[in-house]
Amino acid sequence: xxxxxxxxxxxxxxxxxxxxxxxxxxxxxxxxxxxxxxxxxxxxxxxxxxxxxxxxxxxxxxxxxxxxxxxxxxxxxxxxxxxxxxxxxxxxxxxxxxxxxxxxxxxxxxxxxxxxxxxxxxxxxxxxxxxxxxxxxxxxxxxxxxxxxxxxxxxxxxxxxxxxxxxxxxxxxxxxxxxxxxxxxxxxxxxxxxxxxxxxxxxxxxxxxxxxxxxxxxxxxxxxxxxxxxxxxxxxxxxxxxxxxxxxxxxxxxxxxxxxxxxxxxxxxxx
Numbered sequence: 001x002x003x004x005x006x007x008x009x010x011x012x013x014x015x016x017x018x019x020x021x022x023x024x025x026x027x028x029x030x031x032x033x034x035x036x037x038x039x040x041x042x043x044x045x046x047x048x049x050x051x052x053x054x055x056x057x058x059x060x061x062x063x064x065x066x067x068x069x070x071x072x073x074x075x076x077x078x079x080x081x082x083x084x085x086x087x088x089x090x091x092x093x094x095x096x097x098x099x100x101x102x103x104x105x106x107x108x109x110x111x112x113x114x115x116x117x118x119x120x121x122x123x124x125x126x127x128x129x130x131x132x133x134x135x136x137x138x139x140x141x142x143x144x145x146x147x148x149x150x151x152x153x154x155x156x157x158x159x160x161x162x163x164x165x166x167x168x169x170x171x172x173x174x175x176x177x178x179x180x181x182x183x184x185x186x187x188x189x190x191x192x193x194x195x196x197x198x199x200x201x202x203x204x205x206x207x208x209x210x211x212x213x214x215x216x217x218x219x220x221x222x223x224x225x226x227x228x229x230x231x232x233x234x235x236x237x238x239x240x241x242x243x244x245x246x247x248x249x250x251x252x253x254x255x256x257x258x259x260x261x262x263x264x265x266x267x268x269x270x271x
Contacts, residue, residue: 024079024081024082025072025075025077025079025082027071027072027075027077028068028069028071028072028075028077028078028082029068029081029082029085031064031065031067031068031071032064032065032068032082032085032086032089033085033089034064035060035061035062035064035065035068035089035090035093036061036088036089036092036093037061038057038058038060038061038062038064038093039057039058039061039089039092039093039094039096039097040092040097041053041054041057041060042054042055042056042057042058042061042093042097042098042101042157043096043097043100043101045057046100046101046104046105047104051101051105051160051161051164051170052161052164052165054097054101054157054160055101055157055158055160055161055164055226056161057097058093058094058097058098058101058153058154058156058157059154059157059158059161059229061089061093061094061097061150061153062093062094062150062153062154065086065089065090065093065094065150066150068082068086069086087129087133090125090129090149090150091125091126091129093150093153094125094149094150094152094153095121095122095125095126095129095149095153096122096125097153098121098125098152098153098156098157098184099118099119099121099122099125099181100118101156101157101160102117102118102121102156102160102177102181103115103118105160105170105177106160106170106171106173106174106177107174107177107178107181109170109171109174110174110175110178113178114174114178117177117178117181117182117185118181120181120182120185120186121152121156121181121182121184121185122185123185124152124185124186124188124189125149125152125153125185125188127188127189128146128147128148128149128152128188128189129149131145131146131189132144132145140193141196141198142195142196142198143193143194143195143196144193144194144195144196145191145193146187146188146189146190146191146192146194146240147184147187147188147190147192147194147237147240148188148194148196149188151194151233151236151237152184152185152187152188152237153184154229154233155180155183155184155230155233155234155237156180156181156184158226158229158230158233158234159176159177159180159230160177161225161226161229161230162226162227162230164226165226165227183237184237187237187240190240192240192241192243192244193240193243193244193247194236194239194240194243195239195243
């Protein structure tokens with residue numbers, strides 16, 4: 001009897017049954033791998049001095065990352081392997097890649113302060129993803145606990161893309177890049193609530209005006225993608241603090257932990 005068979009039935013009448021081999025779902029993991037490639041591509045482009053393409057790679061990875069989970073749920077192909085793969089991909093695309101790109105573009109001119117800021121961002125991305133994994137069952141699904149790593153990466157990459165588009169060299173804005181890296185990194189590990197948009201259903205019918213607004217939004221982005229994209233994520237990056245301040249002023253609970261304050265069982269909770 002080998003690892004692919006199992007013995008069932010009674011002792012006097014045993015039956016040999018071939019066990020079904022566990023496989024990997026292709027479709028959602030293709031999106032995850034594509035997102036991982038976006039982060040890898042961004043690093044390679046930064047090394048080659050093409051910081052505009054490096055920033056675009058981060059944004060492409062962000063779009064693909066938002067699709068893999070939805071595809072898995074729509075096709076009922078969720079798996080523990082896919083969740084682990086997604087977290088590792090996020091760490092590369094939204095943790096290591098933005099930190100390395102910002103360092104190569106501007107922060108390396110600040111010496112130790114430069115790699116300090118890059119490392120703080122990278123470390124906070126890792127801590128944010130680890131906390132997300134273990135808090136999945138106790139966090140209000142309508143909100144993220146801290147700035148999500150794709151949005152933090154979009155802040156860093158969006159600033160680099162905008163400055164590159166304007167012809168501004170990285171060393172001349174090294175300190176603003178330093179401040180933005182620390183802001184994005186530390187905001188990821190705060191308890192500030194950020195709206196997750198997870199209660200927006202793609203299967204639900206919407207009024208015709210909503211489709212018109214989406215078309216207008218796409219048109220606005222096409223006018224000046226670097227400016228518009230960076231502006232959108234700056235607004236989102238501060239929106240959590242606005243929500244936190246409003247809740248604090250109203251005396252409403254500011255924590256997004258909705259079920260329990262105890263550390264949950266970690267089995268099966270990975271992203």
